[in-house]
Amino acid sequence: MTTQTTTPLVELRDIRVAFGGVHAVDGVTVNLFPGEVVAVVGGNGAGKTTLIKTLSGAHKADSGKIFVNGELAHIETPRDAKEYNIETIYQTLALAENIDAPANMFLGRELRTNWGTLDDRAMENASRTVMGRLNPRFENFKVPVQSLSGGQRQSVAIARAVHFNAKILIMDEPTAALGPAETEQVNDLIQQLKAEGIGIFLISHDIHDVFDLADRISVMAQGKLVGTVNKDEVTKDEVLAMIIMGKMPGEATQDELEHFHD
Amino acid sequence: MTNAPVEAPEQTELMDPGNGPGGSFADAIRAMEIDTRMLGMIGALLIIWIGFQFWSGGGSWSEGTFLSARNLWNLSVQTAAVGIMATGMVLVIVTRNIDLSVGSMLAVLGMAMAMLQAEILPDYLGFDSPWIWIISLAAGIIMGAVLGAFQGAIIAYVGVPSFIVTLGGLLVWRGAAWMMASGRTIAPMDATFQLLGGGARGTIGYTWSWIVGILACAGIVFLLINGRRQRIRFGFKLRPRWADYTIGGVSIVVVLGAIAYLNSYLLPPRLAEQRGGGDIPFGLANPVLIAIGVVLVMTFVATRLRFGRYVYAIGGNPEAAELAGIKTRATIIKTFALMGILVGIGAAVQVARLNAAVSGLGQLTELYVIAAAVIGGTSLTGGVGTIPGAMLGALVMQSLQSGMALVGVETAAQDIAVGVVLVLAVALDTVYRRRASA
Numbered sequence: 083m084t085t086q087t088t089t090p091l092v093e094l095r096d097i098r099v100a101f102g103g104v105h106a107v108d109g110v111t112v113n114l115f116p117g118e119v120v121a122v123v124g125g126n127g128a129g130k131t132t133l134i135k136t137l138s139g140a141h142k143a144d145s146g147k148i149f150v151n152g153e154l155a156h157i158e159t160p161r162d163a164k165e166y167n168i169e170t171i172y173q174t175l176a177l178a179e180n181i182d183a184p185a186n187m188f189l190g191r192e193l194r195t196n197w198g199t200l201d202d203r204a205m206e207n208a209s210r211t212v213m214g215r216l217n218p219r220f221e222n223f224k225v226p227v228q229s230l231s232g233g234q235r236q237s238v239a240i241a242r243a244v245h246f247n248a249k250i251l252i253m254d255e256p257t258a259a260l261g262p263a264e265t266e267q268v269n270d271l272i273q274q275l276k277a278e279g280i281g282i283f284l285i286s287h288d289i290h291d292v293f294d295l296a297d298r299i300s301v302m303a304q305g306k307l308v309g310t311v312n313k314d315e316v317t318k319d320e321v322l323a324m325i326i327m328g329k330m331p332g333e334a335t336q337d338e339l340e341h342f343h344d
Numbered sequence: 345m346t347n348a349p350v351e352a353p354e355q356t357e358l359m360d361p362g363n364g365p366g367g368s369f370a371d372a373i374r375a376m377e378i379d380t381r382m383l384g385m386i387g388a389l390l391i392i393w394i395g396f397q398f399w400s401g402g403g404s405w406s407e408g409t410f411l412s413a414r415n416l417w418n419l420s421v422q423t424a425a426v427g428i429m430a431t432g433m434v435l436v437i438v439t440r441n442i443d444l445s446v447g448s449m450l451a452v453l454g455m456a457m458a459m460l461q462a463e464i465l466p467d468y469l470g471f472d473s474p475w476i477w478i479i480s481l482a483a484g485i486i487m488g489a490v491l492g493a494f495q496g497a498i499i500a501y502v503g504v505p506s507f508i509v510t511l512g513g514l515l516v517w518r519g520a521a522w523m524m525a526s527g528r529t530i531a532p533m534d535a536t537f538q539l540l541g542g543g544a545r546g547t548i549g550y551t552w553s554w555i556v557g558i559l560a561c562a563g564i565v566f567l568l569i570n571g572r573r574q575r576i577r578f579g580f581k582l583r584p585r586w587a588d589y590t591i592g593g594v595s596i597v598v599v600l601g602a603i604a605y606l607n608s609y610l611l612p613p614r615l616a617e618q619r620g621g622g623d624i625p626f627g628l629a630n631p632v633l634i635a636i637g638v639v640l641v642m643t644f645v646a647t648r649l650r651f652g653r654y655v656y657a658i659g660g661n662p663e664a665a666e667l668a669g670i671k672t673r674a675t676i677i678k679t680f681a682l683m684g685i686l687v688g689i690g691a692a693v694q695v696a697r698l699n700a701a702v703s704g705l706g707q708l709t710e711l712y713v714i715a716a717a718v719i720g721g722t723s724l725t726g727g728v729g730t731i732p733g734a735m736l737g738a739l740v741m742q743s744l745q746s747g748m749a750l751v752g753v754e755t756a757a758q759d760i761a762v763g764v765v766l767v768l769a770v771a772l773d774t775v776y777r778r779r780a781s782a
C-alpha cells in the first residue's frame with residue numbers, strides 16, 4: 083500500500099533515455115513496494131515502455147540509478163535483471179514463434195540433464211504445473227507458439243515470469259491483445275500475484291483496469307513524470323487530466339474535467 | 345495440478361495399445377508422429393530412383409543400372425561431402441543468415457591440408473609418419489573453425505549482413521587458395537589420409553558394415569524404448585504400440601537392407617586378386633560413415649543442446665532471444681565456426697577422394713550445399729530446418745545429378761534440371777505451408 087515507510091522493492095531514480103534528439107524518458111523517478119501494483123499510464127509515445135525497459139535490462143539508461151531493496155543495482159542486460167528476479171512481459175510478446183511453449187518458458191534458462199543436454203521432458207512437466215495454476219485449459223505444449231491464440235501466448239509469457247519466482251513483475255499492456263474473458267483472467271492473476279507479495283509495474287491504456295488493479299498511478303507525458311497519485315485519492319477524470327493536459331489534481335478546472343465525460 | 349494428460353478424448357483413443365491403425369492413411373501417419381515433409385521427400389527420392397532405373401535401362405527395369413549396388417555405392421560417396429556441409433548450412437540459415445563462402449573456404453582448407461601433408465610435414469616427420477594425416481586433418485578443421493568464427497564475428501559484432509561478409513569470403517578465400525600454391529596442383533596425398541575419401545581401400549568392409557548396421561538397429565530400438573519410458577515417467581501421451589512397432593520395423597528393414605545391398609558390391613577381380621582373391625565386398629565407404637556420424641552429432645547438437653535451442657530461437661525471433669538473455673552474438677559466431685569445421689571435414693573428404701588439391705576445388709559447392717539444405721526443408725526466412733532433412737536434400741540432388749550423368753544427359757542440361765528442381769521443391773513447400781497455416 084501507499085503509506086509504507088519500509089524501503090521500496092525497487093526505485094528508478096532520475097532515469098533519462100534519449101533517442102537522437104528525442105527525450106523519450108526525461109528525469110523520471112518511480113518506485114514500487116512489495117505487494118503493490120503501480121500503474122504507469124500516459125499517451126502513446128509518452129515513454130512508458132522505454133522507462134520500464136531500463137529496469138528489465140532491454141535498454142540502458144543514459145543516466146539515472148536503479149535501486150533494488152534499497153541497494154544500487156547494475157542492470158545492463160536482460161540477464162542482469164533476471165538475477166534480481168525482475169521478470170517482464172513485453173508489449174510486443176517476446177516469444178520465439180517457431181518453438182513450443184515449454185521451450186519459450188525456459189528460453190535462456192533451460193533445465194538440463196546430468197549430461198548437460200536439454201531436459202525437455204522436465205521442462206514440459208514444469209510448464210504443465212505452472213500452467214495448471216494459470217490457465218488449466220491450456221493443452222498445447224507440443225506445438226510451436228505461432229499456432230497459439232493471443233491469450234494463450236500471453237499465458238506462456240506470464241507462466242515464464244511466475245515459474246521463475248518474479249519478485250518484481252513488469253507488465254507492458256498485458257491485455258492489449260486479449261478478449262474480455264482472457265483480460266479478466268489476467269486481471270485475476272495480477273490480484274493473485276499481488277497477494278503473494280510480488281510488486282508489479284502495470285502499463286495500461288485502460289483506465290478502468292488501472293483503477294481496478296492499481297494502488298498508485300504514475301502518469302507520464304512526453305517523457306516526463308507528471309506525478310504519482312494514490313488511486314483512492316483521485317477520480318478517473320483527474321487521472322485523464324494528468325494524462326492529457328499534464329495537470330495535477332486540483333490544477334485542472336471543473337470545466338476541463340467535465341470535458342472528459344462521454 | 346495433476347499431469348494426467350489422458351483427459352482429452354483424442355488422446356484416450358491413441359492410448360489404446362492393442363488396436364491397429366484403423367482410419368485413413370493420414371491418421372496412421374499422424375499417430376506415428378512422422379513429419380509429412382520428410383515423408384514427401386522420401387517419396388520424391390523413390391520416384392527419382394525408380395525413374396532413373398527405368399531410364400537407364402532404356403525403359404526396362406531389369407536392364408537399368410541406376411539401382412545397381414555399384415551405382416548406389418557411388419551415389420552414397422558422392423552425397424557425403426555436400427551432405428556433411430549441408431548439415432551446418434541448416435543452422436546458419438535457421439539463424440536467418442547465409443554462408444556463400446563454403447566453396448571457396450573448402451578450396452583454402454583443402455589446399456592447406458594438401459600442402460601440409462605433401463610438402464611441409466614430410467620435411468619434419470618423414471614420409472611415412474602416421475602423424476601426417478592426423479596433423480593435416482586437425483589443422484584443416486581448426487582452420488575452418490577459425491575462418492568461420494572470423495566471418496561470424498564480423499556478422500555478429502560489426503553488423504555487416506552475412507550475405508555480404510560471406511560474398512566477400514567467397515572471393516577472398518578463392519583468391520587465397522590460388523595464391524597459396526600459385527595455381528599448382530598439390531598431389532599426392534598421404535596414404536592414410538586418402539582413406540577418408542572412400543575408393544577401393546577407403547571402406548570398412550563386409551563385417552564392419554554389418555556391425556554398423558546392427559549398432560544402428562540397436563540404436564533405433566533403444567530410442568523407441570527410451571522415448572516410451574520417458575513418456576510414461578512424465579505421464580505424457582503415448583504413441584500407440586503398433587506405431588512404435590511399425591516405425592522400428594520399417595527402419596530396421598531399411599538399414600539392414602541397405603547394408604546387405606551395399607555389401608553385395610564386390611571389388612573388381614583384379615583388385616580382389618591383390619588381396620588374396622575371392623569375393624571381397626566394398627562395404628560402407630569411409631566418407632559415408634563420416635557423414636552418418638556428422639548427421640548424428642549435428643542432430644544431437646541441434647535438438648539436445650542449449651546451443652541448438654538458441655540457434656532456433658534466434659531464427660524464430662531475434663529480439664525475443666535477446667530479451668530472454670541469450671548471448672545471440674556468441675551463438676552466431678559459434679554457428680559460423682561450426683559451419684567452418686564441417687567445411688574442413690568436407691574438404692578432407694574431397695581432397696582425399698581426388699588425391700589432389702587444385703585451386704578450383706569446391707567451385708559452386710556453396711550453391712549445392714545451400715540447395716541441399718533448402719530442398720531438405722530449411723526455410724530462408726529462418727527458424728525452420730532439420731539436419732536429416734538436409735542430408736536427404738543432398739541425396740535427392742545428388743541422385744538427380746548422378747542419374748542424369750548415368751543416362752548421358754549433358755552437363756548443361758543437368759544444371760538446368762537441378763535448378764528447376766530447386767525452385768520446384770521450394771514452391772511446393774511454400775504452397776504446402778500456406779495451406780497448412782490457413
Ligand SMILES: Nc1ncnc2c1ncn2[C@@H]1O[C@H](COP(=O)(O)OP(=O)(O)OP(=O)(O)O)[C@@H](O)[C@H]1O
Binds near residue numbers: 130
Ligand atoms: N528504439 C527507438 N529508437 C528511436 N526512438 C524510439 C525508440 N523507442 C522509442 N522511441 C521513441 O521514444 C518515445 C517513447 O516511446 P515509448 O515506446 O516508450 O512510448 P510508450 O509510452 O510506451 O507508448 P505506447 O503507449 O504507444 O506503447 C517515442 O517518441 C518513440 O518514438
Ligand SMILES: [Mg+2]
Binds near residue numbers: 130132254
Ligand atoms: Mg509502449
